[in-house]
Amino acid sequence: IPKKPVLLTGASGVLGRVLAHALAAQGWSLRLTDIAPFPDPVPEGAIFTRADLNDGAAIRRVAEGCGTILHFGGISVEQPFETVIGPNIRGLYHAYEAARWEGARMVFASSNHTIGFHERDEAIDDSAYLLPDGYYGLSKAYGELMGRLYWAKHGTQSVFLRIGSCTPAPLDDRMLSTWFSYGDLTRLVERSTLAPSLGPTGCLVIWGASRNSRMTWWCKDGREIIGWSPQDSVDSFIPELDGKTSNSPAAERYQGGGYCAMGFSRED
Numbered sequence: 001i002p003k004k005p006v007l008l009t010g011a012s013g014v015l016g017r018v019l020a021h022a023l024a025a026q027g028w029s030l031r032l033t034d035i036a037p038f039p040d041p042v043p044e045g046a047i048f049t050r051a052d053l054n055d056g057a058a059i060r061r062v063a064e065g066c067g068t069i070l071h072f073g074g075i076s077v078e079q080p081f082e083t084v085i086g087p088n089i090r091g092l093y094h095a096y097e098a099a100r101w102e103g104a105r106m107v108f109a110s111s112n113h114t115i116g117f118h119e120r121d122e123a124i125d126d127s128a129y130l131l132p133d134g135y136y137g138l139s140k141a142y143g144e145l146m147g148r149l150y151w152a153k154h155g156t157q158s159v160f161l162r163i164g165s166c167t168p169a170p171l172d173d174r175m176l177s178t179w180f181s182y183g184d185l186t187r188l189v190e191r192s193t194l195a196p197s198l199g200p201t202g203c204l205v206i207w208g209a210s211r212n213s214r215m216t217w218w219c220k221d222g223r224e225i226i227g228w229s230p231q232d233s234v235d236s237f238i239p240e241l242d243g244k245t246s247n248s249p250a251a252e253r254y255q256g257g258g259y260c261a262m263g264f265s266r267e268d
């Protein structure tokens, strides 16, 4: 288990709750925070503090003494620019400042929407250029760039988890590729926290998808350096979900799916 307490932002959200319970059950000492109250009994070994990511002083206080920040808080779906900018840009800056101050590692819940406009027949690796599919994806791309800045300037380490679709079960044809189980997410967060080194670049990109035979889009990443690979698979859902597509050409052409189709107005 980690030597120092671990701060989890977005603790009251869907993935935050999964991680809070799973990591506390393994004996981790957790500091949980969110703007919304924690909806369950706070697990043993955890302390919950309500805070807004827009409040830098509050985020610094909740991070005090922590060796890792699991940054899962913020806007988690496509929203207007003005809605995204506070939690996901200013809030991210506050999380990074706290990490720098504490000498903590950042494990950042990035997203496949950082690269959503790559086409589905392209196989891309962790060096592919960022190609966000909306203001939400753009904020996650900015987060990864902020991580690179904080490594280059301050030596802050980051793992960027480019999460696919992390839900209890898949819902459509696209998720036969992008689905990521809660178990695989939890093990990825454990390895991202506990791995002694992230290698010479200080920052690693990891694709958050389970062992799905249809995940042919996302290739090489930093998983070997932290000693993680997915164990679960979505394949048993293929008979049920194969061909369950939308009728939007943009949603079906690009890796980001429906996010690419929102407000899409290009004509070629």
Ligand code: NAI
Residues within 6 Å of the ligand: 009, 010, 011, 012, 013, 014, 015, 016, 033, 034, 035, 036, 051, 052, 053, 054, 071, 072, 073, 074, 075, 076, 077, 086, 087, 091, 109, 110, 111, 112, 162, 163, 164, 165, 166, 167
């Ligand atoms: P969620 O929306 O359930 O959780 C986000 C949490 O952030 C919420 O509890 C919300 O109250 C909190 N939050 C929002 N604004 C805040 C603010 N100003 N100050 C403090 N807390 C604030 O989202 P979910 O699904 O749990 O995702 C967690 C993270 O993982 C998000 O960053 C999301 O972008 C990322 N992610 C999730 C994926 C998924 O499949 N669930 C896929 C890719 C990325």
Ligand code: 15L
Residues within 6 Å of the ligand: 076, 077, 111, 112, 113, 163, 164, 165, 166, 178, 256
């Ligand atoms: C995300 O980044 C979102 O947080 C999540 O709600 C899903 O939409 C997911 O991507 C996805 O691409 O399925």
